[in-house]
Amino acid sequence: MNKNKLVRTKADLHELSKRPLRVLMFGDTFLPRVDGSVRVMQNYAEQFKDKNVELLILAPQYLDYNNALDKELKYSVLRVKSTRVMWTKTVLIKSPLSKETLKKIDDFSPDIIHSHTPISAGTIGKMLSARYNVPLIFTMHNIFKIAIAKSMNSELIGQIGGQMASLYINSSHRIFHVSQHGMNEYASDLTNRHVLIGNGTKFKYPDNHLAIAQKAIDKFGIDIKKKNLLFVSRFVWEKNIKFLLDSFKILVDKDPSYSLTMAGGSGAYEEIVEYAKRIGVYQNIIFTNLIEEDILLQGLYLSHDLFIYPSVYDAFGMVVHEAAVHKLASLVIENSASSEGIEDSINGYVVKEDENSFASKIIEIFTNPTQLKQAGLNAQSLPSDWSKVVDKLIVEYFEALKSFYAEKRKKRMQKIGSKIRAKFSHR
Secondary structure, three states, rough: OOHHHHHHHOOOOOHHHOOOEEEEOOOOOOOOOOOOOHHHHHHHHHHHHHOOEEEEEEOOOOOOOOOOHHHHHHOOEEEOOOEEEEOOOOOEEEOOOHHHHHHHHHHHHOOOEEEEEOOOOHHHHHHHHHHHHOOOEEOOOOOOHHHHHHHHOOOOHHHHHHOOOHHHHHHOOOOEEEOOHHHOOOHOOOOEEEEOOOOOOOOOOOOOHHHHHHHHHHOOOOOOOOOEEEEEOOOOOOOOOEEEEEHHHHHHOOOOOOOEEEEEOOOOOOHHHHHHHHOOOOOHEEEEEOOOOOOHHHHHHHHOEEEEEOOOOEEOHHHHHHHHOOOOOEEEEOOOHHHHHOOOOOEEEOOOHHHHHHHHHHHHHHHOOHHHHHHHHHHHHOOOOOHHHHHHHHHHHHHHHHHHHHHHHHHHHHHHHHHHHHHHHHH
8 A cells, every 4th residue: 555645634524424433452462361451452342343433453463372263353453563571571562563564554554552551562652653644642540650570579669660661652743631630640741632431341240140159159169158359450569469368368277267269360370379378378279261151251250258368459440340239348448549539448348458357357357247238239320321421532532632633733834834834034
């Protein structure tokens, strides 16, 4: 395709009224790996097909994944060469993109580039935005300085990494925040480039909830006579999993009637299992590994007594909202993004980030089962519907297009004006 035909010079809203808006989207990972950002992209894709948006997702190629499975999806996925990062044990999109990949993206001809990461694939977003002269949108799913500090066990490296992430964020034309907490991290730059667009949940409380709960109970051997705690996440240390296990150790040493179900996998799964064995809590934990069936995940939410989520680096607690749909209250860390909207002992529970306090809070919660059940019922007001979230997202896409080309035009006119002034100043 002719390069000149790829470059947009204006937001042709008349043209867009006659065809779908074309969005190219990517993150650091994708199916079969599943994390919060992947689930967001999946839900966007599900909504886009009914809202006149055409989506192409760039995704890493995995050695253990058959690309033919992508054909079963209801949206388009373009698998690209990947690279493995040893210190994080993750597989990322390899940069720069190949000529073959660029040709396929040229054929798609995106109106919007939407990145869900400032790391590896982030550089690709900047390149593609420049290639097509279209807006670069970035959704901030994590508080990066906290995430990097926890993964590297260094506050200094966390600060440096956070600053590097900020450079990418500042180069984006629109920054979507999934929580007010995430926006507050950038309070010095809350211009109209920064927009609050939360996440939704696709789950609804099922009519056959007892049967679905029983399916998970049977599948994973959950003892309903115990006090059952649930944690759902990708298995990376940044999710405060060491804190979780250390807190659980304190808890079961005081009261062995507690059981913890840890749903998730990949990343540091083997290290986490080994650590649980080393501190003597492995026998009190049910490790489910990856949950690929939604009905099993729902069954876990429905069959447990309390959801616990100590992560402080997420910019949105999606799993907390999923638990809330199923009338399951959550215990989270105070002043974290996951605590947004939670009133302690009303529709959930909050506690300071301290292992002894976390364990003691769980014991306190279970002394009042009536309040725990009511908190779960009240939690149902927390989640939003994905359809409404995506409606707002699409509005912001069009606002980004209009402001992007208006700013480009302004700069062109300023440049022309400068040349004219320079020409006449020499006369």
